[in-house]
Amino acid sequence: MAKPEHRWDFLDMGVISRLSRLTVSVRLPMLGSVTGIHRSATRGSSVEFAEYRKYAPGDDLRFLDWRVFARTDRFYMKEFEADTNLRCYVVLDTSASMKFTSGETTRFEYARRIAGTLAHLLVHQGDALGLVCFADKALTELPPRRTPSHLRQVLDTLADAKPQGETNLVTTLHNLAERIRQRSLVIVISDLFTEVPELLECFKHLRFYKHDLAVFHLLDRQEYDFDFHRPVRFVDLENGMDLITDPAVVRDAYREALNDYLGTLHHGCREFDVDYRVNYLDESYEGSLTSFLLQRIKRTKGGRR
Amino acid sequence: MAYLQPWMLWALPAVLLPIVIHMLNRLRYKTVHWAAMIFLLKANRAATRRAKLRQYLLLAFRALIILFLIWAMARPLVGGWIGAAAGGAPETVLILLDRSASMESRGGDAGESKRAHGLALLSTAAKQSAGSRFVLIENVLRQPLEIANASNLGSMQMTEATDTAADIPAMLRAALDYLAKNRPGSAEIWVASDLQASNWRTDSSEWQDIDARFAGLPQSVRVRLLDLSGPPAANISVAVRAADVRNLKGAADAGKAQLNLALELRAQDGHKGTIPLLVTREGVTSQLDIPLGSSVQRESLKFDVPKGETGWGKVELPADANLADNSAYFVYGPPPALKSMVIGEGPGAQRIRFAAAPDKARTDRTAEIASPARAGGLDLKSVALAVWAGTTAPDESAAKTLQAWVESGGVLLCMPPGGEGGAGPLGLHWEAAENAQPRTPFRIAAWDEIDGPLARTDSGASLALARLEMQRRQLPSTGGALHAYATFTDGRPFLSGRKIGSGQLFAFSAQPDTEWGNFGDGLVLLPAVQRMLALGGRRLAPPAMAIAGEWQPASPDETWSAIETDRRRDWRWSAGVYQSGASRIALNRPASEDAPETADRTRIPALLHGVKLTVMADAIELKADRLQSEIWPAMVIAAMLFMCAEMLLATSRAMLPRRAATSNAPEPRPLRRIDTAEARA
Numbered sequence: 001m002a003k004p005e006h007r008w009d010f011l012d013m014g015v016i017s018r019l020s021r022l023t024v025s026v027r028l029p030m031l032g033s034v035t036g037i038h039r040s041a042t043r044g045s046s047v048e049f050a051e052y053r054k055y056a057p058g059d060d061l062r063f064l065d066w067r068v069f070a071r072t073d074r075f076y077m078k079e080f081e082a083d084t085n086l087r088c089y090v091v092l093d094t095s096a097s098m099k100f101t102s103g104e105t106t107r108f109e110y111a112r113r114i115a116g117t118l119a120h121l122l123v124h125q126g127d128a129l130g131l132v133c134f135a136d137k138a139l140t141e142l143p144p145r146r147t148p149s150h151l152r153q154v155l156d157t158l159a160d161a162k163p164q165g166e167t168n169l170v171t172t173l174h175n176l177a178e179r180i181r182q183r184s185l186v187i188v189i190s191d192l193f194t195e196v197p198e199l200l201e202c203f204k205h206l207r208f209y210k211h212d213l214a215v216f217h218l219l220d221r222q223e224y225d226f227d228f229h230r231p232v233r234f235v236d237l238e239n240g241m242d243l244i245t246d247p248a249v250v251r252d253a254y255r256e257a258l259n260d261y262l263g264t265l266h267h268g269c270r271e272f273d274v275d276y277r278v279n280y281l282d283e284s285y286e287g288s289l290t291s292f293l294l295q296r297i298k299r300t301k302g303g304r305r
Numbered sequence: 306m307a308y309l310q311p312w313m314l315w316a317l318p319a320v321l322l323p324i325v326i327h328m329l330n331r332l333r334y335k336t337v338h339w340a341a342m343i344f345l346l347k348a349n350r351a352a353t354r355r356a357k358l359r360q361y362l363l364l365a366f367r368a369l370i371i372l373f374l375i376w377a378m379a380r381p382l383v384g385g386w387i388g389a390a391a392g393g394a395p396e397t398v399l400i401l402l403d404r405s406a407s408m409e410s411r412g413g414d415a416g417e418s419k420r421a422h423g424l425a426l427l428s429t430a431a432k433q434s435a436g437s438r439f440v441l442i443e444n445v446l447r448q449p450l451e452i453a454n455a456s457n458l459g460s461m462q463m464t465e466a467t468d469t470a471a472d473i474p475a476m477l478r479a480a481l482d483y484l485a486k487n488r489p490g491s492a493e494i495w496v497a498s499d500l501q502a503s504n505w506r507t508d509s510s511e512w513q514d515i516d517a518r519f520a521g522l523p524q525s526v527r528v529r530l531l532d533l534s535g536p537p538a539a540n541i542s543v544a545v546r547a548a549d550v551r552n553l554k555g556a557a558d559a560g561k562a563q564l565n566l567a568l569e570l571r572a573q574d575g576h577k578g579t580i581p582l583l584v585t586r587e588g589v590t591s592q593l594d595i596p597l598g599s600s601v602q603r604e605s606l607k608f609d610v611p612k613g614e615t616g617w618g619k620v621e622l623p624a625d626a627n628l629a630d631n632s633a634y635f636v637y638g639p640p641p642a643l644k645s646m647v648i649g650e651g652p653g654a655q656r657i658r659f660a661a662a663p664d665k666a667r668t669d670r671t672a673e674i675a676s677p678a679r680a681g682g683l684d685l686k687s688v689a690l691a692v693w694a695g696t697t698a699p700d701e702s703a704a705k706t707l708q709a710w711v712e713s714g715g716v717l718l719c720m721p722p723g724g725e726g727g728a729g730p731l732g733l734h735w736e737a738a739e740n741a742q743p744r745t746p747f748r749i750a751a752w753d754e755i756d757g758p759l760a761r762t763d764s765g766a767s768l769a770l771a772r773l774e775m776q777r778r779q780l781p782s783t784g785g786a787l788h789a790y791a792t793f794t795d796g797r798p799f800l801s802g803r804k805i806g807s808g809q810l811f812a813f814s815a816q817p818d819t820e821w822g823n824f825g826d827g828l829v830l831l832p833a834v835q836r837m838l839a840l841g842g843r844r845l846a847p848p849a850m851a852i853a854g855e856w857q858p859a860s861p862d863e864t865w866s867a868i869e870t871d872r873r874r875d876w877r878w879s880a881g882v883y884q885s886g887a888s889r890i891a892l893n894r895p896a897s898e899d900a901p902e903t904a905d906r907t908r909i910p911a912l913l914h915g916v917k918l919t920v921m922a923d924a925i926e927l928k929a930d931r932l933q934s935e936i937w938p939a940m941v942i943a944a945m946l947f948m949c950a951e952m953l954l955a956t957s958r959a960m961l962p963r964r965a966a967t968s969n970a971p972e973p974r975p976l977r978r979i980d981t982a983e984a985r986a
Contacts, residue, residue, distance in 0.1 A: 249356040
């Protein structure tokens with residue numbers, strides 16, 4: 001496989017090649033425009049039998065089941081599963097909080113790797129991919145397309161994206177839910193640092209339009225452990241507000257708040273059937289993606305390959 | 306609060322050390338750009354209230370630990386007397402020690418005298434003012450005496466017991482003189498006294514002067530008064546008021562004389578009963594049991610002594626609350642022959658001569674009559690009393706002789722000349738004689754019964770001045786003021802007097818003549834003349850008894866040593882019998898020292914209202930080691946308690962925010978690499 005251009009250094013072709021044996025599948029039937037590898041909500045002409053239905057005048061006689069007619073003297077039409085393509089929106093948080101890291105890889109870098117890899121996989125399996133990079137004011141949106149040139153454009157956009165500004169995840173997701181006309185796979189990659197009830201409202205909104213929603217929740221290990229020992233001046237990455245505090249004093253309360261947040265989020269995601277996964281930045285994104293893809297394949301009825 | 310090591314207090318800012326370290330720690334923060342502010346803000350809101358309280362408590366405990374340790378190291382002292390010596394010890398401390406006889410009274414539980422107790426307190430206080438220079442001014446010499454080591458106050462000769470009185474205003478003046486002369490930068494005056502009223506004389510106008518002098522000092526001087534007055538103790542004092550020897554008459558008693566001791570016994574607590582009195586005379590001690598009936602009792606003891614013999618003795622009481630007033634000394638000897646010279650003529654002069662020497666058989670009272678004409682040539686050297694009863698003024702030589710004699714200590718009595726008056730001796734001027742209205746003779750309305758020739762007798766009886774009725778009188782006047790010893794009903798003087806030099810001038814306003822009234826009866830004239838004679842006799846014979854502390858030898862070359870050698874005595878302040886050659890004198894403590902009255906403590910601040918005055922009341926009840934006690938052990942214990950509290954708070958989670966009981970959040974998943982091989986499977 002050709003080496004990616006230097007500006008796409010978030011793409012690891014080795015990872016892509018290993019993951020390319022897996023399919024990015026959806027858990028729900030999709031309504032694609034062309035034939036693809038995903039189950040469609042409509043009946044189609046694949047080899048997979050779906051059901052019988054009564055003949056209606058005008059039906060294509062090729063699908064009439066003559067054997068049933070011979071046995072029962074009634075006209076039944078054989079229907080087959082339709083295979084269609086997938087529209088996928090990768091929603092990438094580019095707010096300044098994505099710059100955070102306690103290790104080597106920033107949250108944004110991690111998110112970009114996931115987004116880039118998924119984009120690559122999706123386009124290469126013939127699905128349409130759209131990209132929404134959102135921050136406070138900047139919103140970069142690429143409509144879903146299937147063409148390799150579109151992939152290049154997506155990867156360029158990813159390469160150009162810079163984490164800055166405050167997050168407006170809630171607004172972005174609500175707008176997106178209203179704007180996507182067809183059922184799609186929506187993959188949100190963010191730190192989700194916003195109020196949980198509002199966030200769950202967004203998820204509910206997306207799920208209401210029968211979108212398959214997957215959420216990569218990126219957390220740094222330090223954000224969970226809060227293992228500071230000396231007084232620290234915490235400066236908000238997004239709005240610059242600072243807070244000097246003794247971590248020893250606030251640690252327990254912080255963890256309590258974080259655990260409350262994670263617990264509520266987890267519970268809410270289960271309720272709205274959101275494919276929610278927490279990723280720590282010190283974990284390998286390849287492993288995370290592998291488990292993500294595998295779980296989806298398992299849940300997909302009639303998953304192939 | 307005073308400190309033994311006040312310089313340690315400079316370390317007090319170290320109390321802020323924990324706070325400074327805390328602030329530095331806070332300043333030494335690491336800046337972290339943080340994304341999960343949403344939780345941090347929530348946590349901060351929840352945690353800060355209790356955690357901040359805990360933090361402040363910890364800081365307070367740490368600061369208190371340091372505070373108490375520094376405080377302990379400064380070695381604080383508690384006790385009210387020295388008080389807050391924030392500015393350090395004064396440069397000079399003047400110790401005014403009242404070591405009068407009354408200070409030997411035992412008070413408190415320790416059984417030590419007020420003086421010893423006061424010294425112990427002063428020594429203790431002096432230790433805590435170690436950087437100061439100490440100057441002792443005691444009541445006898447009132448000479449400032451620098452003390453090298455104030456802790457030895459109790460063992461110094463100049464602080465031993467005396468039989469003197471104290472003059473507190475004079476001591477304060479001596480202190481003020483010292484301050485004015487030496488000009489110390491800062492000074493304190495420590496006064497140790499039992500506040501005896503006669504020593505303090507709070508009614509005296511001297512205090513205004515003292516207060517004004519304090520106000521005029523350039524530096525502010527603090528006066529600390531150690532009030533050693535105590536409740537009246539079981540104390541009886543004895544004093545010898547007089548020791549007279551009278552030659553006895555009669556065949557049986559020929560060659561004998563009688564010693565008449567006039568004693569005064571005072572019981573301070575109203576003691577009643579019989580007390581044993583030891584009388585020592587010429588080395589022989591005898592005991593007399595004296596029934597005590599009143600708080601002040603006068604006793605007259607009579608002893609037979611060989612005629613013409615001199616001797617000394619003492620009376621002693623058993624030990625009681627004050628050992629210093631249990632003994633009194635006396636010296637006796639043959640009465641000096643007192644000679645009177647009456648210069649005048651006529652029956653009046655005769656009566657005066659008779660009043661001066663009523664008993665011709667007695668050799669100790671003689672009187673002569675001389676003519677005024679030859680008064681200028683009289684030899685008055687051996688005369689105790691001269692009476693001018695002439696009708697004219699003395700001539701120039703006589704006036705000179707009389708003037709010189711009176712100034713050298715003679716007592717001159719002038720009788721009115723009668724008639725139109727005119728000049729008398731020694732600048733005396735007589736007004737014209739005036740006659741009383743018929744049936745309304747001149748009467749005596751008031752006279753000095755306390756002092757002077759008309760005072761009460763030893764037995765307390767008044768002279769019969771009220772019975773005098775004068776038909777005629779002639780009033781004297783001089784250029785200066787005359788003191789009236791007795792006055793008529795209209796306020797004019799009957800007996801006037803005036804000091805001239807070391808002598809005395811008296812003048813009666815009536816002649817002892819029947820034409821003038823009943824003055825010549827002798828009821829008044831005799832005792833008055835006898836007393837004037839005795840007064841004049843003092844010049845001739847040295848006093849046999851004097852007051853310790855007041856008496857001075859006639860010349861500084863004389864050496865006076867104590868007859869009693871049982872203990873070290875100094876005539877300057879110890880009672881006793883002293884002799885120099887053939888002369889003897891009995892020194893006793895002043896009568897005022899036996900008076901139990903104390904000055905009103907509340908009046909003292911008013912006397913020194915311009916002075917910073919600290920009164921340590923009831924010092925007599927105060928143990929010397931309690932005057933100022935070190936309390937550093939308490940400070941160390943307090944510091945240790947705070948350490949324990951700090952440790953407990955620092956290690957326990959009592960004040961920390963509650964930990965979430967259960968977490969329903971997913972625990973961070975362990976790193977688990979899911980490789981594609983597994984995926985394939």
